[in-house]
Amino acid sequence: MDSRHDRAPDSRTPEPERSQTTLRVNGKPHTLMVDHRRVLLDLLREDLGLTGAKKGCDHGQCGACTVLVDGRRMNGCLLLAVALDGSEITTVEGLAGDGEDLHPLQQAFLDRDAFQCGYCTPGQICSAAGVLAEAAAGHPSHVTDPAAPSGEPVALGREEIRERMSGNLCRCGAYPRIVDAVEDVIP
Amino acid sequence: MTATETVLGAPAERREGREKVTGTARYAAEYDSADRAHAWPVPATVARGRVIAVDAAAALALPGVLAVLTHENAPRLGDPDDPVLAVLQNPRVPHRGWFVALVVAETLEAARAGAGAVRVTYETEGADVTLTASHPEAYVPDSANGGFPAVTEKGDPDGAFASSAARLDVGYTVPPLHNHPMEPHAGTARWEGDRLTVYSSSQGTSAVRAELARLFGLPEDRITVRSEHVGGGFGSKGTPRPEVVLAAMAARETGRPVTLALPRRYLPAVVGHRAPTLHRLRLGADADGRLTSLTHEVTTYTSRVKEFVEQAAVPARVMYAAPTMRTLHRVAALDVPTPSWMRAPGECPGMYALESAMDELAVEVGVDPVELRIRNEPETEPESGKPFSSRSLVECLRDGARRFGWERRDPRPRSGEEGPLLIGTGVASATYPVLVGPGVASARALPGGDFLVRVNATDIGTGARTVLAQIAADALGAPLDAVRVEIADSDIGFGSVAGGSSGTASWGSAVHEACARLSGMLAGRSEPLPEEGLVAEADTSGKADAESPYARHAFGAHFAEVAVDTVSGEVRVTRLLGVFAAGRILNARTARSQFIGGMTMGLGMALTEDSTMDPAFGDFTQSDLASYHVPAHADVVAPEAYWVEEADDHLNPMGSKGIGEIGIVGTAAAVGNAVHHATGIRFRELPLTPDRVLTGLLEHGHPAGMLGV
Numbered sequence: 027m028d029s030r031h032d033r034a035p036d037s038r039t040p041e042p043e044r045s046q047t048t049l050r051v052n053g054k055p056h057t058l059m060v061d062h063r064r065v066l067l068d069l070l071r072e073d074l075g076l077t078g079a080k081k082g083c084d085h086g087q088c089g090a091c092t093v094l095v096d097g098r099r100m101n102g103c104l105l106l107a108v109a110l111d112g113s114e115i116t117t118v119e120g121l122a123g124d125g126e127d128l129h130p131l132q133q134a135f136l137d138r139d140a141f142q143c144g145y146c147t148p149g150q151i152c153s154a155a156g157v158l159a160e161a162a163a164g165h166p167s168h169v170t171d172p173a174a175p176s177g178e179p180v181a182l183g184r185e186e187i188r189e190r191m192s193g194n195l196c197r198c199g200a201y202p203r204i205v206d207a208v209e210d211v212i213p
Numbered sequence: 214m215t216a217t218e219t220v221l222g223a224p225a226e227r228r229e230g231r232e233k234v235t236g237t238a239r240y241a242a243e244y245d246s247a248d249r250a251h252a253w254p255v256p257a258t259v260a261r262g263r264v265i266a267v268d269a270a271a272a273l274a275l276p277g278v279l280a281v282l283t284h285e286n287a288p289r290l291g292d293p294d295d296p297v298l299a300v301l302q303n304p305r306v307p308h309r310g311w312f313v314a315l316v317v318a319e320t321l322e323a324a325r326a327g328a329g330a331v332r333v334t335y336e337t338e339g340a341d342v343t344l345t346a347s348h349p350e351a352y353v354p355d356s357a358n359g360g361f362p363a364v365t366e367k368g369d370p371d372g373a374f375a376s377s378a379a380r381l382d383v384g385y386t387v388p389p390l391h392n393h394p395m396e397p398h399a400g401t402a403r404w405e406g407d408r409l410t411v412y413s414s415s416q417g418t419s420a421v422r423a424e425l426a427r428l429f430g431l432p433e434d435r436i437t438v439r440s441e442h443v444g445g446g447f448g449s450k451g452t453p454r455p456e457v458v459l460a461a462m463a464a465r466e467t468g469r470p471v472t473l474a475l476p477r478r479y480l481p482a483v484v485g486h487r488a489p490t491l492h493r494l495r496l497g498a499d500a501d502g503r504l505t506s507l508t509h510e511v512t513t514y515t516s517r518v519k520e521f522v523e524q525a526a527v528p529a530r531v532m533y534a535a536p537t538m539r540t541l542h543r544v545a546a547l548d549v550p551t552p553s554w555m556r557a558p559g560e561c562p563g564m565y566a567l568e569s570a571m572d573e574l575a576v577e578v579g580v581d582p583v584e585l586r587i588r589n590e591p592e593t594e595p596e597s598g599k600p601f602s603s604r605s606l607v608e609c610l611r612d613g614a615r616r617f618g619w620e621r622r623d624p625r626p627r628s629g630e631e632g633p634l635l636i637g638t639g640v641a642s643a644t645y646p647v648l649v650g651p652g653v654a655s656a657r658a659l660p661g662g663d664f665l666v667r668v669n670a671t672d673i674g675t676g677a678r679t680v681l682a683q684i685a686a687d688a689l690g691a692p693l694d695a696v697r698v699e700i701a702d703s704d705i706g707f708g709s710v711a712g713g714s715s716g717t718a719s720w721g722s723a724v725h726e727a728c729a730r731l732s733g734m735l736a737g738r739s740e741p742l743p744e745e746g747l748v749a750e751a752d753t754s755g756k757a758d759a760e761s762p763y764a765r766h767a768f769g770a771h772f773a774e775v776a777v778d779t780v781s782g783e784v785r786v787t788r789l790l791g792v793f794a795a796g797r798i799l800n801a802r803t804a805r806s807q808f809i810g811g812m813t814m815g816l817g818m819a820l821t822e823d824s825t826m827d828p829a830f831g832d833f834t835q836s837d838l839a840s841y842h843v844p845a846h847a848d849v850v851a852p853e854a855y856w857v858e859e860a861d862d863h864l865n866p867m868g869s870k871g872i873g874e875i876g877i878v879g880t881a882a883a884v885g886n887a888v889h890h891a892t893g894i895r896f897r898e899l900p901l902t903p904d905r906v907l908t909g910l911l912e913h914g915h916p917a918g919m920l921g922v
């Protein structure tokens with residue numbers, strides 16, 4: 027797939043400033059010539075037209091850009107795209123599996139009215155997907171009981187969810203309903 | 214069961230929810246096209262002065278940079294209504310962060326690099342950015358925001374104060390606060406000949422169109438402004454902002470569609486903010502706590518660009534039955550960014566001060582703070598003497614007290630200790646006026662049985678689309694899913710701003726009228742509808758916004774429980790409960806969300822949101838989300854919102870009052886009062902950060918000289 031960069035009239039750009047990079051995004055491979063300065067968030071939004079991941083701060087402070095990189099939640103605004111060659115990226119647009127209309131988290135966010143303006147929502151949903159996986163894999167958080175057995179799945183109570191979701195800001199203040207929605211999806 | 218009985222008030226789901234959870238809802242920066250360019254502004258790095266030279270050569274030499282606009286080469290604009298929009302028109306720098314150049318480039322990276330390469334030389338002048346209560350340039354303006362008189366006086370408040378049994382004379386400080394909606398301000402502009410289309414992150418497209426018409430010298434009908442989805446605003450998108458002007462300018466200069474999405478750190482200087490307010494409250498009361506005198510004086514700042522006066526003494530004119538009263542605003546024009554609307558301007562900081570002072574008075578006279586407020590309940594609006602259309606403050610206080618378990622409270626300060634924690638509870642009242650604007654709407658009956666309602670509303674996260682569909686369905690007697698709603702497009706016609714908690718009342722009145730008219734047309738009709746359907750229109754100018762003989766306000770009561778950590782000084786809000794009276798609640802689901810959203814922002818104001826105007830640089834020190842702490846998930850434990858239904862025939866056809874802002878009003882006072890109850894210490898400056906609280910605890914808990922030991 028072509029990137030906007032290839033079409034740009036920037037014949038002055040010496041090639042050392044761009045590299046060919048291949049990413050699998052929502053299951054599809056994309057090979058692009060990527061400006062070394064380009065972060066994953068801008069690659070998704072500008073090159074691939076996937077604007078579900080939002081830019082709230084561009085500096086890793088808000089979580090609006092959260093996507094899954096090889097299954098782990100990451101701030102897309104902090105990752106240089108060229109460093110991700112070969113990675114598997116999942117965005118809110120690709121979260122629902124094959125044959126699934128909505129991912130269970132997306133459905134829970136709708137059912138619980140877990141948003142207002144919706145700008146933080148894709149990041150919240152991707153982050154929640156990451157939280158569920160991390161807890162299942164036994165990753166502790168700041169509020170996990172230190173006596174909990176190491177490596178065992180961590181039970182996600184509301185305090186755990188709040189703690190683990192705290193990197194995703196919501197200025198509309200939809201927090202309690204986001205926690206409700208995440209709770210609904212705990213297996 | 215008829216639709217009329219079920220639709221209004223029902224917890225209908227947001228109509229755009231699916232787009233929002235799947236990432237397909239498009240916001241202003243997300244309207245791409247093959248030839249779209251990106252712009253990046255260059256903010257001034259001095260607090261006051263003039264640009265004497267701009268060297269753009271290095272920027273223009275960078276690959277991908279298309280243009281560098283400055284005051285020297287930017288197109289001359291017409292005069293805007295709002296002088297903050299006169300960008301790149303002259304070399305003057307009125308405050309740090311004012312945009313002095315704009316780089317347009319093929320990509321975001323090139324635009325950012327270009328902006329970094331522009332060399333601006335300034336002639337600097339001495340700047341004054343520090344507000345003090347006795348600032349020599351502070352003056353009493355003619356009016357404050359909202360058109361309220363700056364000063365009101367009733368009787369002899371000084372004389373009454375001097376002879377009162379109980380007297381309280383105290384000051385409170387609220388720092389500058391920032392709106393910081395999650396979507397930074399953005400605009401995408403495209404010219405086709407002399408037609409301009411703009412996607413704007415705005416709370417009202419009509420206002421944006423009117424300013425663009427003035428600036429670019431175009432008739433309004435050649436401009437289309439759309440704001441289909443807006444990632445929050447909280448007042449900062451209530452007036453057009455520089456990015457939309459710069460995007461339109463850059464698009465015209467380059468002949469390309471241009472997007473300008475402001476970097477987060479640039480927002481505090483250019484999108485408005487809540488000005489700091491210094492309050493002086495003097496309350497006189499009899500021995501039973503009945504007010505005899507109330508004086509609320511506010512000193513604030515504005516910029517040198519325009520006068521904006523936070524009307525923080527205005528709520529005192531509404532709240533309590535004081536026979537003598539003075540409210541007064543003073544403002545100093547400094548070399549600071551221009552303040553503007555932030556959620557409940559006036560009421561929010563004003564009620565923090567007034568409701569904190571009421572709590573101090575309650576302690577002083579030994580009356581329960583809920584009871585003190587009830588004792589001071591007025592018959593009519595204290596300042597105007599007008600009857601209230603409805604006022605359920607007492608019901609809110611009583612219902613909240615019951616739900617919260619207030620009667621179990623030990624009134625003695627510092628009576629709740631749990632290990633290193635001090636536990637306390639507090640209460641505060643809330644108020645917000647009923648505002649409403651005029652506008653147009655149309656309703657069309659389509660042959661298939663559906664209806665199309667068009668109204669230039671904006672949904673900034675409130676659920677406007679959804680509640681307007683409910684209002685239409687109710688007026689048409691139609692099922693909700695038969696009603697389609699189109700909003701957020703200036704081509705629809707005039708629509709007022711999503712601000713002042715007025716949206717639903719304003720747009721809803723027009724929708725209701727168009728739908729009622731259409732219903733009438735359909736009722737007398739037996740022949741089938743023509744192919745294009747049957748349309749009814751409404752224009753509520755002069756009606757919806759007519760003067761009312763009634764004082765119309767929403768009221769509420771907040772109850773908070775805090776745990777103050779005596780080791781770290783951290784305050785945690787463990788319970789937050791609000792009860793509101795806002796007429797008829799039209800959508801239980803979205804209304805509760807709005808109330809809680811407002812309370813959450815109030816929690817931030819109480820505990821974490823702090824901005825400092827750096828006296829040397831004229832910059833907000835906390836200009837991004839890493840340093841300006843808005844509440845995060847972990848801060849918000851379990852806020853509860855309830856309401857008291859009011860039947861009020863003096864509002865609008867729906868019987869509703871606005872709900873978007875009252876949630877933030879009073880929250881910070883309830884938290885502060887709870888901190889006093891917990892610690893016995895009165896903190897009179899927000900926010901209640903650990904450094905302040907710990908210092909207070911050490912000063913009170915240790916003998917002199919032991920501080921910090």
Ligand code: FES
Nearest residue numbers: 082084086089103
């Ligand atoms: S945009 Fe990436 S964290 Fe804010």
Ligand code: FES
Nearest residue numbers: 142143146196198
């Ligand atoms: S829904 Fe608006 S920021 Fe979260």
